[in-house]
Structures are given as structure tokens and as C-alpha cells.
Amino acid sequence: MEKQKADKLILKFSSKVYGFAVKKSYSYDEAEELSAEMLKEVYLSMLQTDDIVNVEGYVWRICEHVYAKYVNQVKHQKGISVDGLNLPYFDEYDLGETEEEIRKLRKEICFLSSSRREIVYSFYYEGKSIAQIAREHGLPAGTVKWHLNKARNDLKEGFTMERKIGKLGLSPVKALEFSHSGCPGSKGGPEVYLDDKINLNIVYSVYETPKTVEEIAEDLGMTPVYLEDKIELLVTNGFLVETKGNRYTTYVQFSPKQYSLEAEANLVRMQQKVAKILTEKYVPQVRAAVANLVNRDVYIPGGNRELFEAAAIFYAIVTKCRLSIEKDLSKHRIKTLDGADYLVSVETKSEVMDPDYKCEFNFSELEKKFWSCGEMTRDSQKYPCVYSWSVDSRFDCRKGAWKNNLNSDYESLYEIITGEITESKATSEKFKRLRERGFLSKNGTINTMVVRSSFNDFAGLIPKPDEDLLKEFAKFALEQAMVQSKMYPPQIQDRVIVNVMNFAVGSRVAMMVLDELYDNKVFRPLTAQERITANLLMFCDHLPE
Numbered sequence: 355m356e357k358q359k360a361d362k363l364i365l366k367f368s369s370k371v372y373g374f375a376v377k378k379s380y381s382y383d384e385a386e387e388l389s390a391e392m393l394k395e396v397y398l399s400m401l402q403t404d405d406i407v408n409v410e411g412y413v414w415r416i417c418e419h420v421y422a423k424y425v426n427q428v429k430h431q432k433g434i435s436v437d438g439l440n441l442p443y444f445d446e447y448d449l450g451e452t453e454e455e456i457r458k459l460r461k462e463i464c465f466l467s468s469s470r471r472e473i474v475y476s477f478y479y480e481g482k483s484i485a486q487i488a489r490e491h492g493l494p495a496g497t498v499k500w501h502l503n504k505a506r507n508d509l510k511e512g513f514t515m516e517r518k519i520g521k522l523g524l525s526p527v528k529a530l531e532f533s534h535s536g537c538p539g540s541k542g543g544p545e546v547y548l549d550d551k552i553n554l555n556i557v558y559s560v561y562e563t564p565k566t567v568e569e570i571a572e573d574l575g576m577t578p579v580y581l582e583d584k585i586e587l588l589v590t591n592g593f594l595v596e597t598k599g600n601r602y603t604t605y606v607q608f609s610p611k612q613y614s615l616e617a618e619a620n621l622v623r624m625q626q627k628v629a630k631i632l633t634e635k636y637v638p639q640v641r642a643a644v645a646n647l648v649n650r651d652v653y654i655p656g657g658n659r660e661l662f663e664a665a666a667i668f669y670a671i672v673t674k675c676r677l678s679i680e681k682d683l684s685k686h687r688i689k690t691l692d693g694a695d696y697l698v699s700v701e702t703k704s705e706v707m708d709p710d711y712k713c714e715f716n717f718s719e720l721e722k723k724f725w726s727c728g729e730m731t732r733d734s735q736k737y738p739c740v741y742s743w744s745v746d747s748r749f750d751c752r753k754g755a756w757k758n759n760l761n762s763d764y765e766s767l768y769e770i771i772t773g774e775i776t777e778s779k780a781t782s783e784k785f786k787r788l789r790e791r792g793f794l795s796k797n798g799t800i801n802t803m804v805v806r807s808s809f810n811d812f813a814g815l816i817p818k819p820d821e822d823l824l825k826e827f828a829k830f831a832l833e834q835a836m837v838q839s840k841m842y843p844p845q846i847q848d849r850v851i852v853n854v855m856n857f858a859v860g861s862r863v864a865m866m867v868l869d870e871l872y873d874n875k876v877f878r879p880l881t882a883q884e885r886i887t888a889n890l891l892m893f894c895d896h897l898p899e
């Protein structure tokens with residue numbers, strides 16, 4: 355039925371339904387509550403029905419059904435009614451008065467829903483009357499009595515069952531490292547929200563299986579009253595997502611509980627093969643592509659062109675060799691109130707599922723050797739031509755990764771390059787900052803590579819590798835992606851597949867390629883000065899003198 359027609363019929367029958375409810379009730383408050391429930395059911399049913407032959411009969415059938423349900427729920431319980439009837443909201447059962455029983459009663463009250471808990475507290479602890487509570491909460495007195503009765507039944511049930519403290523209440527999960535892919539907010543990265551033991555464990559508790567607030571509380575061995583504000587914070591900032599049944603899940607990715615050494619070894623072997631193929635077949639293409647960028651186009655501290663070519667090769671591998679797979683990860687992106695928009699990962703302790711597996715790799719050393727912070731780009735609203743691209747790794751000596759890589763650093767460099775600022779008392783903080791980063795020498799020399807071009811024009815120069823090569827790489831990478839995805843809960847598996855495909859030929863392979871070039875003396879070793887700007891390129895419309 356169309357909404358407009360249903361609205362008219364509800365207005366027509368509202369007074370009749372109220373009269374019906376008055377006849378069936380013991381007070382006007384009870385009648386108001388009962389008629390409201392009847393009208394709600396009638397209205398919802400009308401909206402879902404296309405054609406009603408006998409409207410009046412249809413309305414009264416629903417009203418009778420609602421009343422019968424009401425009687426079954428309320429009047430058939432011993433002494434229970436609303437307002438006019440004797441609803442046993444006050445203590446009738448002896449729950450005992452020992453300290454242990456009182457402690458348990460208080461704990462069970464904390465597991466009630468928020469509104470019900472407030473009503474119980476006002477009535478039993480503050481001694482307020484039904485009428486006073488009704489006024490304060492804007493509810494009919496009958497509704498307050500109903501809440502007290504329901505709370506009383508819930509408390510009885512809580513007393514007869516043994517609440518178990520979940521695993522996280524006894525052994526909370528601990529974060530080893532937080533990481534993100536995307537833009538941090540004004541307050542920082544995801545650690546702003548998750549570097550709190552309770553917040554982290556709330557999110558982790560819903561990772562494998564969606565849970566209600568009460569189930570989260572039990573899992574953490576706490577009461578909902580202490581978690582509700584934290585849960586609201588995590589929901590409003592995207593770390594928790596509400597699903598059906600008032601349950602929550604999360605798209606934060608945690609480390610798998612177990613990982614396979616054999617799978618790791620197979621991935622590394624594949625990456626080593628890819629690195630050798632790219633060194634032989636793709637690196638010459640990249641070097642040839644940037645050969646046209648000569649001294650008037652590129653500023654290189656110290657003049658070693660290999661430094662620029664190495665950065666171009668690194669960029670080419672992590673962007674042009676990416677094994678893309680079409681999956682929509684928009685729901686995985688967490689958007690916070692302070693402006694963050696990122697994918698979030700938390701490294702936690704994992705157990706090896708095949709500890710007896712023997713191979714040629716020391717994985718802890720590999721992890722350190724091939725660590726990188728990932729691609730970082732910085733732009734400027736103040737100077738639209740200014741842009742930077744960088745990846746921090748063992749090839750450079752920069753500190754602080756993304757947190758220490760500020761947009762303002764490149765704005766300050768641009769102002770120095772264009773002569774807009776010189777060193778003075780007014781600009782001393784900018785010069786101090788750039789010298790601390792190594793971007794500026796004591797004598798004022800710029801220590802970063804600068805390309806007189808837009809970033810997009812530079813990216814357009816870099817060719818993609820042969821399509822057949824990428825298909826060959828993708829075949830093995832997809833096999834690895836499917837194996838690894840099974841170690842994660844269902845809502846995370848698409849993201850794992852995309853990540854494995856994207857990064858199978860990524861920073862680690864780029865570093866392996868550079869190792870090939872440096873170890874085989876194709877490129878000369880980096881100097882201390884060159885390590886300041888290794889794999890860091892700044893783009894703008896001027897070059898340093």
C-alpha cells in the first residue's frame with residue numbers, strides 16, 4: 355500500500371483503536387501504550403500489503419492479535435500488569451543479603467540495557483517514585499513499571515546462570531605494531547584510537563564473530579556500563595560496524611593466529627625470481643625512459659645520476675608492476691571524525707603452524723632487511739606545483755617514516771629554492787627543521803633530488819613491463835593469495851587477496867632489484883649524503899641553483 359493512503363487510514367482509525375484499547379485496559383496510561391502498539395503494527399502491515407478488501411476487519415484482526423500477545427506477555431505472569439494491575443517490579447524474591455550476592459546483583463544490573471539500567475538505579479538505589487522516573491525519562495508510568503519488571507526477570511535469569519569471563523578478559527590481545535594505508539587524521543594514525551588496551555580488545559572481540567554489546571562485555575570480563583562510551587567512540591570513528599541483530603564487526607585486519615613458514619618461503623622464492631627477471635628485462639626500459647630527463651630537468655645532490663635512476667626504478671616496480679585484482683574495498687576503509695581515511699592493520703602475536711619446516715631463509719632477518727614504510731606522497735595546497743614521492747627503507751637514513759614526513763617540509767624547500775625566504779630569525783624554525791631532516795646542509799645546499807616536472811608527467815614517462823610477464827607473476831601470486839586469505843575471517847579475506855596481489859611485486863621486490871644492481875656493481879654504493887634522498891623525489895616548477 356502507498357504510504358499516503360496508509361497515513362490516511364491510520365488517522366481514520368486512530369480514535370477507534372484508542373477506544374478499543376481503553377476498554378481492554380485498567381488505566382489510561384496502559385491504554386495509550388497498548389493503542390500505540392496496535393497502531394504501529396497496523397501501519398507497518400498496511401505498508402507491506404498491496405490490496406486490502408475489508409480494511410475494517412483487517413484492522414481489528416491485527417488489534418486483537420496485538421492484545422492477545424500483550425495479555426500473554428503481561429497479564430498471564432503472576433501479579434503482573436501495567437498501572438492498574440499489580441506489576442511485581444518491587445522485590446518479592448529473596449536474592450539473599452550476603453556480600454557475594456549483593457556484589458553479583460550489582461554486576462547483573464550492569465549487564466542490563468542502558469535505559470533499563472538507569473530506571474533500575476533510579477528506583478532501587480536513589481529511591482525515586484515511579485511517577486518521578488516517568489517524568490524524568492518522558493515515559494508513561496506503565497512503561498517504567500514494565501522496564502522494572504523486565505529488569506527483574508533479567509536479574510533473576512542472571513542469578514541462575516554463571517557468567518563466564520571470556521578469553522580476552524583473562525588474556526587480552528596486545529598490539530606489536532599499528533599500520534595504515536591511506537591518509538591519517540589530524541590526530542595521527544589508528545594508534546590514536548587503538549593504542550588503548552580496552553579499545554583494542556573491543557575491536558578484536560568482534561573480529562572472528564560479530565557480537566552484541568553484552569557479548570563483548572562478557573568476552574572482556576567487564577560490564578557494559580564501562581564499555582558503552584568506548585564502543586560508541588569506535589563506531590562513530592569507523593573501527594566498529596553495526597550488523598544485523600545489534601551486533602558489531604570490524605574491518606581492522608589483525609595478524610592471523612597462525613602462519614605457515616612454507617607459504618612464506620614460497621612467496622620469497624617467487625619474489626627472488628621476479629626480481630631477477632625485472633633486473634634483466636625491465637630495468638633497462640626504465641633507465642631508457644628517464645634518460646631524456648637531463649641536468650636542466652633534474653637536480654641531483656652530488657651529481658650521481660644513478661641515484662635518480664634507482665628512485666625511478668623503485669617507483670616503476672611498486673606502481674607499474676602491481677598485480678591488480680578487481681575487488682571493492684570501500685567498506686574496509688575506516689573514516690574517522692578527525693579526517694582519517696585509511697585501511698588499518700594491527701600486528702599481533704602469531705604462532706608458526708609448521709615449526710619443523712626447514713628452508714634457506716632466516717625470516718626475522720628477512721623482515722628487517724626488506725622492511726619499508728610503503729609509498730608516501732605529499733602535496734601542497736599553498737603551492738599546487740609541489741609534490742613528493744618517497745619510500746623509506748634501509749637504503750636511506752631518514753627517520754620517523756610517515757609521521758616525520760610533513761607536507762610543510764617540501765613547502766619550505768620550495769620557498770628556499772624560489773628565493774621566497776632566506777635564513778633569518780623569522781624563518782629560523784623552518785631552516786632548523788630542514789637541517790634536522792638532512793634536507794638542507796649547514797651551508798644552505800639542498801640535499802634532496804628535485805625534478806622540474808609535474809608528478810603525473812614523470813609517472814607518464816615510466817613504461818609498464820611486458821603484459822605476459824605480469825600474467826606469469828599474477829598466476830603464482832593469486833595461488834598464494836588464496837592460501838593466505840583462508841587464515842583470516844570472512845569479512846577480511848577480500849582485502850588479504852588484494853594485498854597479496856598488490857604487494858607480491860612491490861617494495862620487497864624493488865629492494866631485491868636494487869640489491870642486484872648494487873651488488874653487481876651496476877650502480878656504485880650510496881654515500882652518506884646520497885642516503886638522505888635515496889628513493890625520495892620532489893617535484894616542482896623550479897630547480898635549486
